[in-house]
Amino acid sequence: MVEIPAGGADAVPAAEVEDMELYHPKSWWTKYVFSQDAKIIAVQYSITAISIGLVALVLSWLMRLQLAFPGYFAFIDADHYYQFITMHGMIMVVYLLTALFLGGFGNYLIPLMVGARDMVFPYANMLSYWIYLLAVLILVAGFFAPGGPTGAGWTLYPPQSVLSGTPGGQDWGILLMLSSLIVFVIGFTMGGLNYVVTVLQGRARGMTLMRMPLTVWGIFTATVMALLAFPALFVACVMMLFDRLLGTSFFMPAIVEMGTQLQHAGGSPILFQHLFWFFGHPEVYIVALPAFGIVSDLISTHARKNIFGYRMMVWAIVIIAALSFVVWAHHMYVSGMNPAFGFFFATTTLIIAVPTAIKVYNWVLTLWRGDIHLTLPMLFALAFIVTFVNGGLTGLFLGNVVVDVPLSDTMFVVAHFHMVMGVAPILVIFGAIHHWYPKVTGRMLNGVLGHIHYWITFLGAYAIFFPMHYLGLLGVPRRYYEIGETSFVPPSAHTLNIFITIMALIVGAAQVVFLFNLIWSLFRGKEASGNPWRATTLEWQTPQTPPAHGNWGKDLPVVYRWAYDYSVPGAPEDFIPQTQPATAGLTREVMR
Amino acid sequence: MAVVLILALLVVGSVLFHLLSPWWWTPIASNWTYIDNTLIVTFWITGVVFVAVVSFVAYCVWRFRHRPGNRAAYEPENRKLELLLASGTAVGVAAMLVPGLFVWNQFITVPTDAAPVEVVSQQWLWSFRLPGADGKLGRSETRDITPENPLGVNKNDAAGLDDVIIEGGELHLPVGKPVHILLRSIDVLHDFYVPEFRAKMDMIPGMITYFWFTPTRTGTFDILCAELCGVGHPQMRGTVVVEEAEAYQAWLAQQQTFTQLLASAELQPAN
Numbered sequence: 001m002v003e004i005p006a007g008g009a010d011a012v013p014a015a016e017v018e019d020m021e022l023y024h025p026k027s028w029w030t031k032y033v034f035s036q037d038a039k040i041i042a043v044q045y046s047i048t049a050i051s052i053g054l055v056a057l058v059l060s061w062l063m064r065l066q067l068a069f070p071g072y073f074a075f076i077d078a079d080h081y082y083q084f085i086t087m088h089g090m091i092m093v094v095y096l097l098t099a100l101f102l103g104g105f106g107n108y109l110i111p112l113m114v115g116a117r118d119m120v121f122p123y124a125n126m127l128s129y130w131i132y133l134l135a136v137l138i139l140v141a142g143f144f145a146p147g148g149p150t151g152a153g154w155t156l157y158p159p160q161s162v163l164s165g166t167p168g169g170q171d172w173g174i175l176l177m178l179s180s181l182i183v184f185v186i187g188f189t190m191g192g193l194n195y196v197v198t199v200l201q202g203r204a205r206g207m208t209l210m211r212m213p214l215t216v217w218g219i220f221t222a223t224v225m226a227l228l229a230f231p232a233l234f235v236a237c238v239m240m241l242f243d244r245l246l247g248t249s250f251f252m253p254a255i256v257e258m259g260t261q262l263q264h265a266g267g268s269p270i271l272f273q274h275l276f277w278f279f280g281h282p283e284v285y286i287v288a289l290p291a292f293g294i295v296s297d298l299i300s301t302h303a304r305k306n307i308f309g310y311r312m313m314v315w316a317i318v319i320i321a322a323l324s325f326v327v328w329a330h331h332m333y334v335s336g337m338n339p340a341f342g343f344f345f346a347t348t349t350l351i352i353a354v355p356t357a358i359k360v361y362n363w364v365l366t367l368w369r370g371d372i373h374l375t376l377p378m379l380f381a382l383a384f385i386v387t388f389v390n391g392g393l394t395g396l397f398l399g400n401v402v403v404d405v406p407l408s409d410t411m412f413v414v415a416h417f418h419m420v421m422g423v424a425p426i427l428v429i430f431g432a433i434h435h436w437y438p439k440v441t442g443r444m445l446n447g448v449l450g451h452i453h454y455w456i457t458f459l460g461a462y463a464i465f466f467p468m469h470y471l472g473l474l475g476v477p478r479r480y481y482e483i484g485e486t487s488f489v490p491p492s493a494h495t496l497n498i499f500i501t502i503m504a505l506i507v508g509a510a511q512v513v514f515l516f517n518l519i520w521s522l523f524r525g526k527e528a529s530g531n532p533w534r535a536t537t538l539e540w541q542t543p544q545t546p547p548a549h550g551n552w553g554k555d556l557p558v559v560y561r562w563a564y565d566y567s568v569p570g571a572p573e574d575f576i577p578q579t580q581p582a583t584a585g586l587t588r589e590v591m592r
Numbered sequence: 593m594a595v596v597l598i599l600a601l602l603v604v605g606s607v608l609f610h611l612l613s614p615w616w617w618t619p620i621a622s623n624w625t626y627i628d629n630t631l632i633v634t635f636w637i638t639g640v641v642f643v644a645v646v647s648f649v650a651y652c653v654w655r656f657r658h659r660p661g662n663r664a665a666y667e668p669e670n671r672k673l674e675l676l677l678a679s680g681t682a683v684g685v686a687a688m689l690v691p692g693l694f695v696w697n698q699f700i701t702v703p704t705d706a707a708p709v710e711v712v713s714q715q716w717l718w719s720f721r722l723p724g725a726d727g728k729l730g731r732s733e734t735r736d737i738t739p740e741n742p743l744g745v746n747k748n749d750a751a752g753l754d755d756v757i758i759e760g761g762e763l764h765l766p767v768g769k770p771v772h773i774l775l776r777s778i779d780v781l782h783d784f785y786v787p788e789f790r791a792k793m794d795m796i797p798g799m800i801t802y803f804w805f806t807p808t809r810t811g812t813f814d815i816l817c818a819e820l821c822g823v824g825h826p827q828m829r830g831t832v833v834v835e836e837a838e839a840y841q842a843w844l845a846q847q848q849t850f851t852q853l854l855a856s857a858e859l860q861p862a863n
Contacts, residue, residue: 165822253798475787
């Protein structure tokens with residue numbers, strides 16, 4: 001904290017580099033389809049991600065129906081069940097959450113929030129989307145291929161993932177899944193480099209790194225992580241393809257499959273697990289950090305109060321990102337790796353709880369002495385805090401190596417990761433869509449529909465996943481097509497399963513309300529002003545709403561202050577946009 | 593204001609559910625009560641934090657809700673408070689981690705008097721191998737597996753000839769004697785899981801993994817596979833019977849050794 005006399009921040013040098021001439025679309029096709037405008041690409045990413053997400057939602061219904069009414073639905077046999085869980089998991093983690101947060105929100109918000117006209121490499125940005133779409137199509141092709149999609153579980157552990165005991169193992173399923181992931185990583189890299197370089201090089205004058213909104217910090221850091229983590233997945237997929245197609249033995253030891261000696265020897269299945277989780281754990285934070293950033297801005301804006309402890313929030317994001325690269329083997333405590341690793345990975349994992357807890361405290365302390373407007377973005381943010389705290393705390397069970405032993409591979413794990421990286425980030429996505437929809441479309445989302453959707457989704461999801469922990473505590477294993485006759489599972493557990501399934505059906509159906517709201521409001525929603533939430537950040541200061549091509553009209557914005565000047569004492573309004581120069585004579589606290 | 597009420601109900605409801613729900617861990621049948629204790633410590637610490645944070649959120653939303661004329665305070669940072677909360681969290685985390693690591697050290701340190709018991713998994717069947725009179729298991733190798741030698745025991749290793757081999761049957765263990773469970777898979781990943789023992793470990797083709805425990809009460813327990821191993825995963829069941837020493841010896845005497853297994857295979861040559 002430093003005392004800077006007002007006007008100090010005005011001493012920004014004039015632009016030394018002339019604006020680059022933007023690419024201008026010449027036809028309808030290049031304007032709306034093969035667009036190089038990040039805002040259009042963002043919408044394309046979002047629509048694709050949400051569409052494939054709906055497939056994952058339906059798959060979750062089907063698997064829940066099987067768990068509640070085993071054998072009742074003839075078309076859900078064991079093969080299909082495992083194909084459903086696999087596709088559900090992979091779609092949700094990679095093709096929905098990663099794509100929506102980085103490709104969707106990243107593309108829309110980074111240029112607008114840092115004051116750029118567009119991403120720095122618009123052509124690569126366009127390619128990124130089309131390659132992502134190709135990856136989605138390859139993934140979906142699995143449903144129509146002979147043998148269907150892979151049923152190896154989203155972790156795709158070899159050797160079973162490429163053997164005949166697993167659906168799709170010796171058919172097209174696993175090949176399409178691996179190919180789709182490889183294509184996804186290629187497409188993501190093009191977008192990811194864009195996001196990183198735009199944040200580093202494309203910021204408006206005066207937009208120092210420590211004046212950036214936390215949304216940008218979250219997406220930026222997550223993208224850096226993704227660029228470092230996805231290569232591990234990429235090589236793992238290539239190696240497994242070689243094992244499957246060329247007869248190599250990267251992950252394949254000597255195996256006797258159903259009485260037949262296979263022609264593999266010397267490979268290590270556990271090597272794949274290390275590669276997978278070296279990607280897979282950072283992936284959790286690739287999804288979580290954008291949500292952390294976005295929810296910080298939602299809370300601050302709608303509580304009309306600066307985010308508490310901004311610098312600590314930035315450092316917490318950076319520290320979490322760094323630590324998340326040295327915790328991956330906490331997914332492997334009972335994998336058979338050298339058990340001595342447990343000491344190291346349990347320690348690093350529990351250390352991550354400290355910066356994460358700091359973030360939670362700072363969100364909550366932002367509410368303290370705020371002026372809380374219970375808008376839908378704020379309500380979703382509150383729901384996020386509850387579910388994230390719940391899911392984060394159960395992570396302390398699973399991260400602590402010895403406590404993980406009885407809980408690993410049970411429904412406790414399923415409940416934990418759904419709460420912490422499914423429900424919590426998705427609630428942020430809903431809040432964020434309510435928050436930024438007026439900027440994207442020029443219209444407000446309908447409040448009544450929004451509230452119906454909010455209450456069912458928040459409470460329903462909590463009712464699904466909170467009790468599920470206790471099934472895991474009881475010992476019910478995950479990834480069971482049916483639990484069957486098992487001595488330690490009482491009939492009441494089955495009743496709970498039926499309850500969870502009913503809640504899942506209801507929560508799933510409530511998403512139709514949200515989709516309807518998105519489409520209906522596009523045409524009938526109340527018209528929004530350029531800054532309906534009276535927010536400080538740059539995207540709300542554009543000359544047009546929705547922002548036109550090039551975002552800023554003739555002159556780029558100049559930034560004079562941090563993103564959180566809400567309720568500044570002495571200021572006439574309860575927010576001061578980042579573009580407003582400091583008033584002469586007024587001395588105030590300025591964040592460096 | 594509904595949200596304040598709902599948040600409060602959520603806290604109360606979650607605590608009540610925890611206290612009243614009929615779904616709790618199975619009665620323990622091994623020496624790993626330490627694991628259960630660490631779990632209880634974790635429940636207490638995390639439970640208090642959950643109740644505190646969510647209640648505080650509910651209070652803030654009620655107390656600082658927007659009313660005309662309200663204005664938020666302007667307080668960008670509070671170093672002291674942030675430091676205090678961070679160190680408090682660090683203490684809480686250490687209170688869970690330190691006992692956890694001590695118990696983990698016990699978990700991975702096999703006592704020297706633990707009797708070796710080999711569990712061999714395949715799609716979708718459990719088999720077992722116990723040392724014979726010499727107390728040692730013979731060497732084994734996936735490559736040595738044939739229809740007559742389903743576990744791939746090395747015929748040239750004298751230590752293996754008297755090994756007791758149980759295919760797809762049930763495993764018996766004497767109560768009160770520590771066992772060193774050696775885990776082997778001949779095809780894909782599996783995981784030997786008996787909820788009452790609290791221990792589990794993946795089985796990896798090409799590797800031998802392990803854990804140890806002491807059965808502390810007699811009874812019959814389900815063996816489940818805890819690592820997705822293909823479509824037969826949920827059907828991959830077995831039984832482990834923990835019994836008194838005499839009963840165990842009587843059972844052991846009825847099992848066939850590797851030598852007997854090879855001999856019976858010769859009597860019935862494969863067509």
